[in-house]
Amino acid sequence: MxxxxxxxxxxxxxxxxxxxxxxxxxxxxxxxxxxxxxxxxxxxxxxxxxxxxxxxxxxxxxxxxxxxxxxxxHPALIEAAKRQLDEVTLTSRAFHNDRLAGFAESLSALVGLEMTLPMNTGAEAVESAVKVARKWAYEVKGVAEDRATVIVAAGNFHGRTTTIVSFSDDEVARGGFGPFTPGFRIVPYDDLAALEAAIDETTAAVLIEPIQGEAGVIIPSDGYLRGVRELTRRTNVLFIADEIQSGLGRTGTTLAVQHENVLPDMLLLGKALGGGIVPVSAVLAGRDVLGVLRPGEHGSTFGGNPLAAAVGSAVVALLETGxxxxxxxxxxxxxxxxxxxxxxxxxxxxxxxxxxxxxxxxxxxxxxxxxxxxxxxxxxxxxxxxxxxxxxxxxxxxxxxxxxxxxxxxxxxxx
The missing domain is CATH 3.90.1150.10 (Aspartate Aminotransferase, domain 1)
Known part of the structure; x- marks a missing residue:
């Protein structure tokens, strides 16, 4: 019936x-x-x-x-959304859907990383990256349980959740929202010596914006991103690049890190990934990093939904043309x-x-x-x-x- x-x-x-x-x-x-x-x-x-x-x-x-x-x-993005609206919009990740794998494959190929963790908002992507970095630190690097630290840059803007404002130095975002989440160290932006001095055996990751957007479009010195990449590789620390604002064509390359021919261990995308139609974000990394997640340890009801995947795939197709x-x-x-x-x-x-x-x-x-x-x-x-x-x-x-x-x-x- x-x-x-x-x-x-x-x-x-x-x-x-x-x-x-x-x-x-x-x-x-x-x-x-x-x-x-x-x-x-x-x-x-x-x-x-x-x-x-x-x-x-x-x-x-x-x-x-x-x-x-x-x-x-954009006509191509609107058409992709309309087509998907006539099919299926949400399944949750309790089931597979026919659009998600293709989206993940094309996005991974576009940026040169192996795996995608789909989420919705930029702040969710940042929170997800922090969780993954901590898990990697304990299971792969061997950091003592509950000791993992993440280094961030002064002037950063990664979102406004309680964990993220814990490592912000913007008092408008922080004031009145404590107690704050521990486990973060703030160093000056564009200062490799300060970054190196802050790294120790507990350091899981360095999280930075290749260009600081909210701070006023602050562009680091030539060589800074290469220096971060070399330093994190040498000290066995993950390099997480937050390209939620700077990525997907904004700066004249697909990613802002490509101005210095750098590939981070983890890449955070959002904003333009949804084409201005639906919220879409993603954490991308190699299998050795995202592979630390197991069923039940992280998730999102709407993350990777078919409508988002269809629009995200259309965004990738636009960027593939150059x-x-x-x-x-x-x-x-x-x-x-x-x-x-x-x-x-x-x-x-x-x-x-x-x-x-x-x-x-x-x-x-x-x-x-x-x-x-x-x-x-x-x-x-x-x-x-x-x-x-x-x-x-x-x-x-x-x-x-x-x-x-x-x-x-x-x-x-x-x-």
């Missing part, structure tokens, strides 16, 4: 659409205040552009903190040239790689938040961080003309 779903009752007559101002007020009442959004209410989006409820258009120069590397509603990495390299020169012309004209400095930049604004001109709000009025969306810095991370589908238009707007608001 086949179950027939009941037909829902006719919907009540729709209420009048709410304005941006009304929706912003409603958010302030109905939502926890863990974010301070810019005053834009997005209702529609396509490519590098979004539109608010009143029909005003904005050039998106943030791209969901790199979650939208391929732009809003087109988006090339666009990030070529258009990155447009971004870099335009920013260089603003130094001394309201900009005190900037750092960029590919289509990713941190721009330091002269405090006499305004805070990062104030500059971001002024740009909203110019039809350009960016986001501030750490007081006087704004971040630029447009979709990799942006055009050179659109980048120049955004930089013209930035020049106006700085003037």
């Amino acid at each position: 086949t179950y027939t779903a009941p037909v829902p009752a006719p919907a009540a007559e729709a209420t009048a659409p709410r304005t941006s101002a009304e929706l912003i007020r409603a958010d302030g009442t109905a939502l926890a205040h863990n974010y301070h959004p810019l005053p834009v209410v997005v209702a529609r989006a396509e490519g590098a552009w979004v539109e608010d409820v009143e029909g005003r258009r904005y050039l998106d120069m943030l791209a969901g903190y790199s979650a939208l590397n391929f732009g809003h509603r 087109e988006y990495q090339r666009r990030a390299r070529e258009l990155g020169t447009v971004l870099d040239t335009g920013l260089a012309s603003l130094v001394g004209k309201g900009v005190t400095g900037y750092r960029s790689r590919g289509l990713w930049a941190g721009v330091d604004v002269d405090p006499a001109v305004g805070t990062g938040r104030e500059i971001s709000e002024r740009l909203v009025r110019e039809g350009v969306l960016v986001k501030d961080t750490h007081g006087s810095t704004i971040r630029l991370a447009p979709p990799l589908t942006v055009t050179g003309e659109e980048i120049e238009s955004a930089l013209d707007a930035l020049a106006r608001v700085l003037g």
Whole structure:
């Protein structure tokens, strides 16, 4: 006997659409205040552009903190999601599904590592990597039980779970959330001598961002990533690269570590891996590392679901062409040239790689938040961080003309 779903009752007559101002007020009442959004209410989006409820258009120069590397509603990604919605969306990992193995195989081949642990959010990927590193330390390296340590860098941002904020030095993220998880050591970023001094027989892993995003797009010195790789290999310590923001084409290569021809022991991906459609993250490593996990020791009901795997596979297919990495390299020169012309004209400095930049604004001109709000009025969306810095991370589908238009707007608001 086949179950027939009941037909829902006719919907009540729709209420009048709410304005941006009304929706912003409603958010302030109905939502926890863990974010301070810019005053834009997005209702529609396509490519590098979004539109608010009143029909005003904005050039998106943030791209969901790199979650939208391929732009809003990329046709290939939307089609992959629609096809999968007609098949199966969730099985849990209690069963196999027909999309997951292909996704894992293609992702592993793209980045050059053997195995994939699928999760959902970036923070889940980081938490998973910490667990795997500790398990590896006990079972493979021989660290005494409950003694394993992980070294991280000052200025890091890996998420906001209780364990992750335990090794953050951002008091906004940490304050009021203790007691904190032990087992972490913080060393200065881009300092190989400090890193070497911190490694001892308890060290399981070194966890770093190849480029620190939340800190303001901080790019380490040439040779730093190679030095981390050589040091961790020599001391039998895992090198974990958090490429949740920097990976998947953003910096002009598939991975930011590839600028120094480095392959970490564990790679963390997220954000753009879901194509801006569904949350997808992954931990990738060799079998000798991820092989320490056994059934029941780690899991996720939604991790590796068929819908996520279908979209993730479509993302990998886009990256396999090399087109988006090339666009990030070529258009990155447009971004870099335009920013260089603003130094001394309201900009005190900037750092960029590919289509990713941190721009330091002269405090006499305004805070990062104030500059971001002024740009909203110019039809350009960016986001501030750490007081006087704004971040630029447009979709990799942006055009050179659109980048120049955004930089013209930035020049106006700085003037």
